[in-house]
C-alpha cells in the first residue's frame with residue numbers, strides 16, 4: 130500500500146513506514162533492529178532508488194549541525210540539512226560552496242548520494258566538495274571516512290547503499306558574488322560548432338531548449354563578479370534578455386533566481402530557483418543522461434533527431450556541463466561530461482515509452498543516466514559504464530553484509 134509520495138508525486142513509496150529519529154541513538158536502534166532500511170532525503174528523486182519494503186529513515190528530525198573549520202576551510206553539517214539552508218549560513222559567515230544544483234531544496238546527503246550536479250565546465254558535481262562523511266551502518270557503528278582513505282572515493286556517491294549518512298564535511302571557499310544573464314535564440318549551428326566556447330563563457334552555463342525550435346531558446350550565464358567577463362549584449366549570435374524569464378515559456382519567472390546581470394551572493398544566483406518557492410514546475414518527471422563532453426555535438430544532434438517524439442511530452446530540456454572526478458559511482462567518473470536533461474510532463478507511461486529510444490540513441494556515447502531520475506536501461510548496460518563497480522559491490526558487502534540497505538533498484542542496476 131502506498132503511504133507517501135516523492136516530491137514530484139510520480140512515485141509512491143512501498144515502505145511499511147517512515148521513521149524520523151530525533152537522535153543518533155534512536156537512528157541506531159532502527160538500523161540494528163529492522164530487517165530492511167533505506168535512507169530518505171528530501172524526496173526529490175523521481176524513481177524507486179530510495180525505496181524499501183521495510184523502513185524508510187528520514188534524518189530531518191535529527192539535531193542540526195553547522196561547524197566551520199577555518200584551518201581546513203571546511204564546514205561539517207548534518208546530512209539531512211538542505212543545501213539552501215547550509216548555503217545561507219555559510220554566506221552569512223563569509224563562505225561559499227563551489228556549485229549548487231538547480232534547486233536549493235534538496236538534502237546534502239541525498240544529493241551527494243546520487244552525484245547531483247549544477248553546471249560549469251570547471252565545476253565538479255556537488256559530491257566532489259565532500260571531504261568527510263560519518264555513516265551509521267547496519268551494525269550500529271558510526272564510521273568516519275576522510276578524503277584519501279582507500280574507501281572514500283567509493284563511499285561518497287553511495288546511493289544510500291552503505292548506511293545512513295549522518296554528517297558531511299564539505300570544502301568551502303571565500304564567499305563570492307555572481308551575476309546572472311539570459312541570452313535568447315542561440316543558433317544551433319553555432320552552439321554545436323563552438324560548444325566548448327559557449328559552455329565555458331561563464332562560471333556556470335545552461336542551455337534550454339524544447340528541441341523543436343530553429344535555435345536554442347535560452348542560454349543562462351552565471352558569471353562570477355570577481356572574474357573578468359568579455360560578454361556584451363550578444364553571445365555567439367544570441368541576444369541578452371531585457372526582462373526576467375522562466376526557462377519554460379509562458380511561466381512566471383517569480384520562482385527563478387534574480388537575472389538581468391544584478392550581482393548578488395553565490396547561493397542566490399547559482400541555483401535556477403529560489404528557496405522560498407516551488408522549484409521548476411512541480412507537475413513533472415525528470416530524466417538526465419551524462420555523456421563524455423567530447424561527444425557533446427554528436428549526442429545533442431542525436432537528440433535533435435528525436436525532436437518529433439521528445440517535444441510533445443517535454444516541458445523543457447537543459448544542456449549543461451560538469452567536470453570529471455574520481456568518485457566511483459559518479460556520473461562524471463573519469464570524463465568531463467555534458468548533461469542532457471529532460472523535464473517531462475507528468476505522464477509516466479509516455480515518458481517510459483520514449484526513454485528506450487533516447488537511451489538507444491545515446492548508447493554509442495556511453496551515456497550514464499542520473500541515478501535519481503527516470504531511466505530504463507533495458508539492455509542492462511549501466512553496470513558496464515562504471516569501471517569500479519566491482520570495488521563498489523565489495524565495499525557494500527563489507528559495510529552491510531546482510532544487505533539491510535539493499536533494495537530492488539540496487540539489485541537491478543548495481544547487482545548487489
Ligand SMILES: Cc1cc2nc3c(=O)[nH]c(=O)nc-3n(C[C@H](O)[C@H](O)[C@H](O)COP(=O)(O)OP(=O)(O)OC[C@H]3O[C@@H](n4cnc5c(N)ncnc54)[C@H](O)[C@@H]3O)c2cc1C
Nearest residue numbers: 170171172173174231236238239242245246288289294501
Ligand atoms: C525540481 C528538481 C530539480 C532537480 N535539479 C537537479 C539538478 O539541478 N541537478 C541534479 O543533478 N539533480 C537534480 N535533481 C535531482 C535531485 O537532486 C536528486 O534526485 C537528489 O538525489 C535528491 O536528493 P534528496 O535529498 O531529495 O534525496 P532522495 O530523493 O530522498 O534520495 C536519493 C538517494 O539518496 C539517499 N539518501 C538520502 N538521504 C541519505 C542519507 N542521509 N544517507 C545516505 N543516503 C541518503 C537515498 O537512499 C537515495 O538513494 C532535481 C530534482 C527535482 C525534483
